[in-house]
Amino acid sequence: MSGNTGSYISSCVFVLIAHIGMLLNVFFNGNYDSLNQVIILSGAVVILDVAYFIAMLFFRQTTFTVDFLLILVLNMSVIFQSCFGEVVFDYKHYITCIISLVTCRCGYLLCRNHKWLREQRKFFYIGIFILMVVILTLTGSRGMWISLGPITIQPSEFIKPLFILACATSITEQQKKHKILCFNVVYENIALFGLTAAICLLQWWCRDLGSLPTFVAIYAAGFLLRICYPKAKFSKKKLVGAGAVLAAVAVAGMKFAPAYVQDRLHVDIWADKDGNGYQQSQALIAIANGGWFGKGPGQGDLHNVFAHKNDIVFASISEEWGLLYALMMVLAILIIIALPLINPPRSYFHGTMSAGISAAFTVQMALNIFGSCNLIPFTGVTIPFISTGGSSLMISGFMAGMLVACQSPTMRSPHLNEQIPKRQLYPRRRKA
Amino acid sequence: MDSTNLILCAVAAACLDICAMVLIISAYHERKTGGKRWNRITSFMELADYNTVYPLGCDEILIGRHASADIRLADLSVSRYHAILTVSDGIWTITDMGSTSGIFVNGIPVSQAQLRENDIIKLGNRQLIFRRRRDINVR
Numbered sequence: 001m002s003g004n005t006g007s008y009i010s011s012c013v014f015v016l017i018a019h020i021g022m023l024l025n026v027f028f029n030g031n032y033d034s035l036n037q038v039i040i041l042s043g044a045v046v047i048l049d050v051a052y053f054i055a056m057l058f059f060r061q062t063t064f065t066v067d068f069l070l071i072l073v074l075n076m077s078v079i080f081q082s083c084f085g086e087v088v089f090d091y092k093h094y095i096t097c098i099i100s101l102v103t104c105r106c107g108y109l110l111c112r113n114h115k116w117l118r119e120q121r122k123f124f125y126i127g128i129f130i131l132m133v134v135i136l137t138l139t140g141s142r143g144m145w146i147s148l149g150p151i152t153i154q155p156s157e158f159i160k161p162l163f164i165l166a167c168a169t170s171i172t173e174q175q176k177k178h179k180i181l182c183f184n185v186v187y188e189n190i191a192l193f194g195l196t197a198a199i200c201l202l203q204w205w206c207r208d209l210g211s212l213p214t215f216v217a218i219y220a221a222g223f224l225l226r227i228c229y230p231k232a233k234f235s236k237k238k239l240v241g242a243g244a245v246l247a248a249v250a251v252a253g254m255k256f257a258p259a260y261v262q263d264r265l266h267v268d269i270w271a272d273k274d275g276n277g278y279q280q281s282q283a284l285i286a287i288a289n290g291g292w293f294g295k296g297p298g299q300g301d302l303h304n305v306f307a308h309k310n311d312i313v314f315a316s317i318s319e320e321w322g323l324l325y326a327l328m329m330v331l332a333i334l335i336i337i338a339l340p341l342i343n344p345p346r347s348y349f350h351g352t353m354s355a356g357i358s359a360a361f362t363v364q365m366a367l368n369i370f371g372s373c374n375l376i377p378f379t380g381v382t383i384p385f386i387s388t389g390g391s392s393l394m395i396s397g398f399m400a401g402m403l404v405a406c407q408s409p410t411m412r413s414p415h416l417n418e419q420i421p422k423r424q425l426y427p428r429r430r431k432a
Numbered sequence: 433m434d435s436t437n438l439i440l441c442a443v444a445a446a447c448l449d450i451c452a453m454v455l456i457i458s459a460y461h462e463r464k465t466g467g468k469r470w471n472r473i474t475s476f477m478e479l480a481d482y483n484t485v486y487p488l489g490c491d492e493i494l495i496g497r498h499a500s501a502d503i504r505l506a507d508l509s510v511s512r513y514h515a516i517l518t519v520s521d522g523i524w525t526i527t528d529m530g531s532t533s534g535i536f537v538n539g540i541p542v543s544q545a546q547l548r549e550n551d552i553i554k555l556g557n558r559q560l561i562f563r564r565r566r567d568i569n570v571r
Contacts, residue, residue, distance in 0.1 A: 004465055007458035014451040021447030029437045062466040065459040072451060114491070115520055171492050171516055175529050293441040322441060328448050335452060342459045346470065347491035408466070409491075410521075 004064070011068045012053045018072060019045050022079050025321075031298030032087035040089045041082050045075045048094075052101060059108070061408040063343055069336045070104060070385070070400050076329060077386045080317050085303030096390050100397030107161070107401020113410040114349040117165065118173070121188075124166045128195065131159050132202055144208040156211050157391040159199065161398050163215060164356035166192060167222030170349040174226065189226060192219070209261060210379035214363050220246075221359035225352045264377040279305060283315030283372040287323060294322030310387035311380050312372040330365065333384060336400065337361050343407045350406040357399045357406075473522050476565040477549075479503065481558065487565070488524075493517040495555065496529075509533055509556025517547075524562070526553060 023042045032038055052071045056064060074097045081093040111117060135155050138146050145152045169188065177184040196219045203212045227238045254265065269277025269284075286302040289295065300319040302308045308316045318326040340354040367381040382389050384396040479486040486503045495503040498512040505514070511531035518525050524547040528535045536554035537545045547553075551562045 004458075004462055007461045011455055011458050014447075014454040018447045018451035021444040025440050025444040028440050062469055063459070063462040065455050065462060068455055068458070072448075072455075076448075171494055172518075172527070172529075175513060175516075293438055293445075296437065296441075322445075325441070325445050325448070328445060328452070332448070332452055335456060339459055342456070343463045343466065346489075 008064060015068055015072045016049055019075050026087060026297045029296035030087045037087050037089055044094055045078060048075060063407045066336055066339055066400060066404045069332060073332050073385045074100060081309060081388060083297035083320060084308060084316055087298045093388050096393045100393040103394045103397040104401035107398040108404045111402045111405035114347045118170055118349060124162045127162045128159055131155050135202060135206055139206055144206050154391040156208050157395045160360060160395055164218055164353060167218055167356050168349050168353040210381040214360050217359040217363040218356045221355040222352055225355055269374055279312055280374045280378050283312040284374060286315045286319035290319035290322055292322050292324050294320050310382050310389055313383055313387045314369045315372045333365060345406040350409060354403055354406040357403050474519050477524060478565045479560045479562055481560055491519055505558050507556055507558050510558055514555050
């Protein structure tokens with residue numbers, strides 16, 4: 001740890017207090033048969049908190065706020081997931097949360113040096129290409145999962161961090177312009193556009209339309225920062241052009257969407273509450289039943305509905321913990337997303353990277369919450385860090401690690417034992 | 433739900449709320465200390481013209497005539513995006529971005545150069561000195 005001891009300790013204490021407050025609520029209000037389950041849940045949450053606080057000390061970071069928010073939200077999700085229907089410790093979700101914290105550390109270690117990352121750009125494209133081939137060959141045209149014995153993997157989730165890294169750019173790279181006819185173009189931007197189109201087509205082919213807006217949002221964040229390059233200097237022509245193309249693609253997409261998507265777009269959930277509108281109508285009823293302060297942990301009825309732990313998790317939390325608490329959970333995730341505004345990255349590459357991550361998290365959260373509230377068509381997208389799902393939690397953790405890396409990049413002093421390198425002057429190339 | 437349970441729910445929500453506020457305050461505090469550490473590692477350097485001082489506050493600083501450049505030099509001899517200053521492991525480097533008039537460091541034409549204290553950088557007709565940060569009152 002480097003500096004900030006006071007804020008580190010106070011953050012530890014308040015994260016623990018927040019979890020203890022929740023556990024007290026479970027103890028007094030919860031629906032449980034055996035007290036052992038509550039004790040196991042409490043012990044697991046507190047142990048994971050303390051272990052992560054200690055583990056953080058071994059990393060030389062300048063900022064820890066994302067880490068504290070991550071452990072706060074992940075342990076909140078452990079408590080939520082253990083309480084749906086009845087208080088039973090959800091060890092599977094607990095293990096996935098631990099894996100998510102480990103991937104967060106990996107994300108931080110891999111992404112903190114923007115100079116090194118920029119040199120690895122070709123590997124991001126290769127990685128995405130390999131994953132696309134895996135999807136094409138192993139998941140089939142109507143599936144998005146690969147079964148490996150007891151576990152299932154969603155390969156499209158693994159494309160997300162690589163795609164964010166591919167979308168990130170630096171000022172130097174944006175200056176490498178080439179003239180094609182009368183246009184000054186950057187080859188990298190064309191390659192990225194092609195990659196985005198390929199990913200969108202693949203998502204369409206394997207009917208993973210829920211993830212499609214997330215990829216589009218990541219690309220849109222990267223695209224906006226590229227056309228506003230090098231700083232927020234918007235080119236109106238480009239913006240209007242991009243908006244028109246996006247609107248045309250969206251209209252065409254809706255017109256030629258598969259039948260089941262058309263149904264979801266036009267479904268009246270109350271008229272068809274036993275069919276296509278079942279999950280949304282039940283979710284809305286649950287939110288209304290929960291009120292501001294909820295029915296109490298384990299006292300809800302939504303656990304009988306399919307996908308109550310991931311696709312309509314917001315409604316499940318609202319029912320048992322209350323709308324107020326569910327909104328504050330959303331606020332905690334929004335703070336993670338908004339932290340780059342408080343502690344801005346110091347390089348353009350890290351800046352574009354954080355914009356991509358924030359866009360991905362925001363869109364995923366919006367799709368899930370608005371979908372379960374019937375404000376937009378229902379999708380099977382998860383809320384980052386809260387919903388169950390191994391692939392989703394692992395990748396969300398990795399992306400949180402990338403956010404930490406953006407705010408706490410590699411900062412090393414020149415080595416004192418080594419001589420300061422001699423000036424490297426390269427004669428300027430003169431044009432013939 | 434009885435009043436005790438309602439109070440417990442409210443307490444849990446309040447704890448989460450306070451925790452979020454504390455973490456936001458911590459983020460602001462870390463921003464300050466992070467900035468100080470960055471300045472220490474990058475040796476508190478700045479670029480100075482004969483009457484203007486340009487603080488160097490991030491890893492990549494774009495110098496040019498364009499309004500969106502980090503350091504704007506309003507001179508026709510300076511290209512729109514003339515050069516970029518980067519810092520890595522405490523070492524500052526200046527790189528030409530394909531400018532028309534080029535870069536000169538201490539009178540030598542370069543396309544890329546590592547900078548040292550008190551180097552004179554010439555971009556078009558403009559001369560800048562790369563120096564350690566000074567107190568505002570010191571001229």
